[in-house]
Amino acid sequence: MLIRLFHSHSFTIRPLPPFHFDGTFHKPSHFPNKLQLDRWEPGKYWQSLWLGKKLYGLKIVDRGATAKPALRVTVYTNTAIKSDEIKRLKREIAWRFELDTDLKEFNRLAKKDKRFFPIFKKWIGMRNASQYTLYELLVIAIVLQNATVRRSQQMLDALLAKFGTHMFFDRKEFWAIWLPAALQRASEQTLRNLKIGYRAKFFKRLSKDFSDGKIDEHRLRGLSKKDAKEELMHLYGVGPETARILLFEAFHHVDTFDHVAPWQGKIYSRLFYGKKAVAASQIRKDILKRYGTYSMLAVHYIWEDVFWRRKNEHIEWLEREIRL
DNA sequence: CATCAGGGCCCTG
DNA sequence: CAGGGCCCTGAT
Numbered sequence: 001m002l003i004r005l006f007h008s009h010s011f012t013i014r015p016l017p018p019f020h021f022d023g024t025f026h027k028p029s030h031f032p033n034k035l036q037l038d039r040w041e042p043g044k045y046w047q048s049l050w051l052g053k054k055l056y057g058l059k060i061v062d063r064g065a066t067a068k069p070a071l072r073v074t075v076y077t078n079t080a081i082k083s084d085e086i087k088r089l090k091r092e093i094a095w096r097f098e099l100d101t102d103l104k105e106f107n108r109l110a111k112k113d114k115r116f117f118p119i120f121k122k123w124i125g126m127r128n129a130s131q132y133t134l135y136e137l138l139v140i141a142i143v144l145q146n147a148t149v150r151r152s153q154q155m156l157d158a159l160l161a162k163f164g165t166h167m168f169f170d171r172k173e174f175w176a177i178w179l180p181a182a183l184q185r186a187s188e189q190t191l192r193n194l195k196i197g198y199r200a201k202f203f204k205r206l207s208k209d210f211s212d213g214k215i216d217e218h219r220l221r222g223l224s225k226k227d228a229k230e231e232l233m234h235l236y237g238v239g240p241e242t243a244r245i246l247l248f249e250a251f252h253h254v255d256t257f258d259h260v261a262p263w264q265g266k267i268y269s270r271l272f273y274g275k276k277a278v279a280a281s282q283i284r285k286d287i288l289k290r291y292g293t294y295s296m297l298a299v300h301y302i303w304e305d306v307f308w309r310r311k312n313e314h315i316e317w318l319e320r321e322i323r324l
Numbered sequence: 325c326a327t328c329a330g331g332g333c334c335c336t337g
Numbered sequence: 338c339a340g341g342g343c344c345c346t347g348a349t
Contacts, residue, residue: 141331142332144331144332145330145331145332145333146329146330146331146332146333146343146344147330147331147332147344147345147346148329148330148331148346148347149331150346150347151330151345151346151347152331154345154346155345192344195344195345195346196344196345197343197344197345198333198334198342198343198344198345199343199344200344202333202334236333236334237332237333237334238333239332239333239334240332240333241331241332241333242332242333261331261332262330262331263330263331264331322331323330323331323347323348
């Protein structure tokens with residue numbers, strides 16, 4: 001069933017300068033799904049958005065400049081919008097896309113980095129943004145586990161087609177990831193039929209924990225990285241790599257560089273050393289030494305930059321490493 | 325045709 | 338703390 005969101009309301013948000021619209025609202029290292037959760041074109045961005053149990057369509061348009069940023073935001077719903085909702089939406093959007101984050105200190109550090117300064121300069125004002133709720137990001141991180149990109153896409157598409165919400169706003173179609181209760185009710189066999197394999201039991205248990213209210217995303221947002229990591233690692237199906245993704249993307253801990261997966265290690269080796277394979281422990285040590293509390297953010301800039309380049313130029317070694 | 329590792333994690337010993 | 342097993346797929 002297609003849900004049409006006819007009501008709309010617009011407002012303006014002014015991020016803290018400097019701000020980079022495209023770098024913040026589009027991450028080319030993230031691979032797209034057939035059933036689209038979002039859409040980007042230069043200066044424009046759309047996505048489905050859950051706030052509590054209410055579903056919105058979100059459109060954000062660039063109306064400013066790097067030094068004087070402004071975002072024109074339109075939210076779409078199928079019921080009228082109240083003024084306190086707008087307030088909550090503004091706060092949530094600011095959190096997810098780090099619109100109020102002060103990058104002064106990071107930019108100062110970047111300036112001292114002779115080798116990569118051109119990249120940091122090109123993307124100045126880019127945020128470590130995540131459009132998702134914790135639960136949604138967890139779903140995505142789990143379909144990434146022990147699978148190649150194509151299979152991850154297949155798994156997410158199958159799950160969306162069965163449990164997701166198909167929606168229509170601003171003359172475009174999108175999908176939203178289901179709420180936890182929907183997967184909790186499904187049988188493990190139903191999930192397995194979608195060819196997600198052993199992840200079925202992860203999803204069952206996690207969805208139950210979330211819909212029972214055992215995990216409070218807002219409380220976790222207030223915790224230190226160390227405390228948040230410990231709680232996340234207790235979740236069923238969450239290990240070091242999934243925790244890293246959650247800590248960095250959902251909770252914006254920009255110093256989360258304590259786990260390097262083998263495939264990432266190969267790409268880092270090329271980016272930072274121009275070599276095929278440098279030991280993960282060496283990479284960790286060097287990055288932490290150079291970028292300190294901004295380790296993951298600095299790597300994020302360099303990482304996304306090479307995936308932006310990939311849009312226009314063929315990078316042979318990268319194509320081999322990402323194995324679609 | 326079979327075998328295998330993959331954008332990990334759980335469980336066991 | 339090491340190592341086997343896990344779902345399914347495309348590569349070899």
